[in-house]
Amino acid sequence: MSFIIKPQDLEEMKKLAALVRVMNTQGHNPATSGNYSLRSKTNPEIALVSESGIDKSKFTEENFLPLYHGTRQMLESYTNTGRKSSDETDIHLTIYQITKANCVLHSHMLDALLFADLFQGKDFATIKHLELLKGFKGVKTHELEINIPIFDNTQDIRNLAEEIKPAILSQPNSYGLLLRGHGIYVWGETVEEAKRHLEVFEYIFKYYLNSARRA
Ligand SMILES: CSCCC(=O)C(=O)COP(=O)(O)O
Ligand SMILES: [Zn+2]
Numbered sequence: 515m516s517f518i519i520k521p522q523d524l525e526e527m528k529k530l531a532a533l534v535r536v537m538n539t540q541g542h543n544p545a546t547s548g549n550y551s552l553r554s555k556t557n558p559e560i561a562l563v564s565e566s567g568i569d570k571s572k573f574t575e576e577n578f579l580p581l582y583h584g585t586r587q588m589l590e591s592y593t594n595t596g597r598k599s600s601d602e603t604d605i606h607l608t609i610y611q612i613t614k615a616n617c618v619l620h621s622h623m624l625d626a627l628l629f630a631d632l633f634q635g636k637d638f639a640t641i642k643h644l645e646l647l648k649g650f651k652g653v654k655t656h657e658l659e660i661n662i663p664i665f666d667n668t669q670d671i672r673n674l675a676e677e678i679k680p681a682i683l684s685q686p687n688s689y690g691l692l693l694r695g696h697g698i699y700v701w702g703e704t705v706e707e708a709k710r711h712l713e714v715f716e717y718i719f720k721y722y723l724n725s726a727r728r729a
Contacts, residue, residue: 517580519580520556523554526552527552527575534550534570535570537570537712543570543621543622547622548570548622549601550618552617562578563603564577565577565599566600567598579592580592581603583607600620605675609701611679612682615689617703619700619708620699621700625720627695629723630664630693633664639661640661644721649714650714651702653687664692664693665678665692665693689702689711
C-alpha cells in the first residue's frame with residue numbers, strides 16, 4: 515500500500531513536533547527519551563509514531579513514521595530505510611486500540627517518577643479534590659477521585675502493552691498511566707487536549723510531592 519502524507523496529517527505532525535521541542539526544553543526528554551504519536555486523520559489504518567533515539571531538541575515532522583495499527587509494522591516503503599519506530603510503539607498502538615485518543619505523549623519528567631514512588635505497592639495512584647482536575651476531559655467537579663494506573667517498568671513492552679488494557683479501560687477519567695522509575699504516558703483526542711492533560715498531571719505531581727515534603 516502506498517501512503518502519502520496528506521496536508522491534514524502533516525499539519526498535526528508539525529504541531530506535535532513543535533510541542534515536542536517545547537517539552538524538551540521543560541525536562542520531559544533527557545538523553546533522547548520520550549516518544550510521541552498521532553492517529554492519522556486521513557487513514558484509519560495508520561498511526562504516525564516517533565522514530566527511536568531522536569534528540570528531541572531536533573525533532574521535526576520528518577521524525578514520524580507511519581505504521582499499520584493492525585500489523586504494528588511500518589509501511590513497506592519505510593522498511594528498508596534503516597529507520598525504526600520507538601521501542602515503545604506497542605504502548606502507543608494499544609492506547610489507540612482501546613481509547614478515543616488521537617495523540618499520545620510519553621514524558622520522562624522527574625516528578626512523574628517521584629510521584630509514583632509515593633504509591634509503593636499500589637496499582638493506582640488516587641488523586642482527588644483539586645480544582646485543576648477539571649482540566650481532564652469530561653471532569654466537571656473537584657469532588658471526585660481519579661485513579662492513575664501504575665506499572666512496574668519492564669523491557670518487555672509487548673507484554674506491558676497487553677497488561678495496560680484492563681487498567682485503562684477501568685478508569686474512564688484517567689488520561690495517563692505511570693511506569694515506575696521510567697515516566698508517564700498521557701493522551702487526548704487532540705494535540706491540544708493531550709498537552710492540557712499533561713499540564714494537569716504536572717501540576718498534580720508538584721502538589722502531592724510538595725505536600726509529602728511538608729508532612
Ligand atoms: C534513553 S531513553 C530509553 C528508552 C525510552 O524509555 C524512551 O522513552 C525512548 O525510546 P525511543 O525508542 O522512543 O527513542
Ligand atoms: Zn520511555
